[in-house]
Amino acid sequence: MTDQASPPSLYAPREPIFPRKVTGFFRRFKWAILVVTLGIYYITPWIRWDRGPSLPDQAVLVDLASRRFYFFWIEIWPHEFYFVAGLLIMAGLGLFLFTSALGRVWCGYTCPQTVWTDLFILVERWIEGDRNARVRLHKASWGVRKWRLRLTKWAVWLAIAVATGGAWVFYFTDAPTLARDLVSLTAHPAAYITIAILTATTFIFGGFLREQVCIYMCPWPRIQAAMMDPDTITVAYRDWRGEPRGKGNKSRRGKVKALQAEADAQAAGPGAARYSGTPYRQDDKPAAPVLSPVSETGDCIDCMACVNVCPMGIDIRNGQQMECITCALCIDACDDVMDKIGKPRGLIDYLALSDETAERAGAPVKPLWKHILRPRTILYTAIWLLIGLGLIYALFVRSDIELTVSPVRNPTYVTLSDGTIRNIYDVRLRNKSGEDRDFRLRLTSDEILRIELEGTDDLSLNIPADTTVLQRVYVTARPQDQAANSAATDLRIWVEDTTAQTRASKATTFNGKGN
Template identity: 45%
Template structure:
């Protein structure tokens, strides 16, 4: 009998497959043009949006999109969000997730193939590499060559310099969203910017350079969780980049295919040219079926269409399709595409509900707010005349221009209100000036006569003297 091997001595092999360098070949066609257009749009928005101006009036920042961490504001064109409105960001995250689910239900990993930042920047780095070192065959030959030449050193130096320049501007563009962009650019150039800005630029430069220039498809395969998540969310009707094996098999060369057809024997349209593999940015063979590595970018469709056109055969041997349609064609039936089905309808309904809730919250949110904190020590004080005083810390929040507000207390009979150091008489109510986009903290003393023999809830209300807009907060008046 063989002696059992202890678990500590078992050789389980490597935890992951070693990286095989991918040399994507240049390709042109419908999906490549879509990717170029989306790349230009996404990068254009990312790099230049911080420089777009938006007039919000005197004293307010004029950058269209700005995350003002110092003052706790987020500006997006005409929308201004405060930390208290974090629920808006929560809603946006839910909306983004639902949109991603909908995209997956319609067209598989459309996000990964066209809009994911890793895909966009990796595609850009590929374009730079191809421009400097040549197409697939030239790059493979240069990497396989023994020894190093001056020309090769120049090419590598130029390529990595441009990669670092792109990565640097990527990091630089990110920090511009957190400060006034023209001002920060000037400070960065003159080395007067905060050290934190340089640190973040360095971090984002390094991550962009490493992830897009070196790791490439390894990020999608090992680091990103979405390929595994989307596999659980997809269904049989989702359109994925599919090799139509019902039409492509049996594979054989163009010459053998012609001979087989002439002899009345079956022959597939696939001529085994491997162009679909050569152009793939992750280096897979789509003819082996749907794989987790595939980012559904459609470049293999363009490559295969080009070959089919050259040999005079119908295009879309590789296409966005389903296994259901392959089975139907094999059975002599027509294709069915179900973009509208319970899953997509459910996602659309949820997107509409969440989007509507966000719009409603934005449309009905108050531009004036009040919060009240009751003093705990002492919780109440009996004055010399027998009356009872409670003290509160009141914080007023004004999201508009400077305004005068009146403070009143409801629910407590014959009570008087005193704002320490700031109150003035206005119809018997203290009046306070609150600055634009400001929070104002007040010390408020509420005094009730001794006849108020029990503790009672009260409402503190502020009213805009000019517009009549109000905000209220609940608390309690406590007897000794």
């Protein structure tokens, strides 16, 4: 053990983060995504879709009780779960694709944790003020004003959280009915419990845990780091341009500005910006940092704007970090500062790490499309498309009628009085259409076989709308026929919808005495 008087703590309290307000392209883009994604989430359960009188009219509905999933014109039965599995695989591959091409864009823009945290921070800023006001409030003692602001903030957060949990349950049952039941306190306890749990998690994750969720609870940051490579475009700091950073004094800044103007004048065309936001939009970048001969300090004036706006509380200038969700707000913040001090934008920018190295060495950078179109991303896209097209194909060749045939193997065959050999099959007939249908059964085989149904002399059955019926089916071979005496005979059982003229079939075998 240590001989120190008091050993260092192995636990650290959470450092509170007070992200500053920021404006710019990426901030506007993120607001747009927030509105669209939250809009989809809250509005979807209320969209109606007419499917006829016997089926629900909710466009998107996960009907667990009747085991159906409705998505607009698509109805998925439990045995078609491969559609959901396929979509999940596509989502996974999509994440691989976007992460290898553009880094953690999922985390930065569309992850629910990011979106709701953004919304909660917005509310926080409306009620408690911007960063400095919030820092002051944080340090202030608990007086009337602090209690008032905190309680107001928490109340608004709670309202958002309840709406979040409330919207979730509407996906699982008819939304208008459930809304009425919820208000009149007659809904199923499961609905209230689900809302309570989701309210609690939204309130705590969005309001208090925030970046802790990303850093300590979410497994993706670790996995995504493994999907990125030097060609991946991500949020980074142009170290060669910014360092050595320094506040500088006014005269130094003035001198730098003058030299900058001079350098600008020497540039290719009048008015042509040396840096136009990102290196990808520019053709002839200067080989070396323009200011290096004349300036002891780099472009970074150490104003901490990038740190102050960061919702993760990190300093992007320290390089790539697991905590960075690439929300790009530091780009907006830094561009703003660069504009003010008359420096070109893009000190913090979307760029590939390989480009950063190239720029530092004065070598030309790869164009954007070369970063996006790489064997890796092309492969991901190809597999993604393949699965997607497969699913679409499967969706369109789906028939309204289906059957499954399971031969009864206990016993393999039955001998009847006259020596006839009988096989038994459990046939499940599925009518996925919205109306009652008459199904006719028949069989085809190279050998002589007969088909009969248990409980009826007919070969037709009425199957009600949207149901499955289990029918015991007998296939027989006369004693003198080949099928009765051989081991196994192939046959195919057909079901035909006599109204819609559609049919389906399944192959199976007939066991004879030779078995």
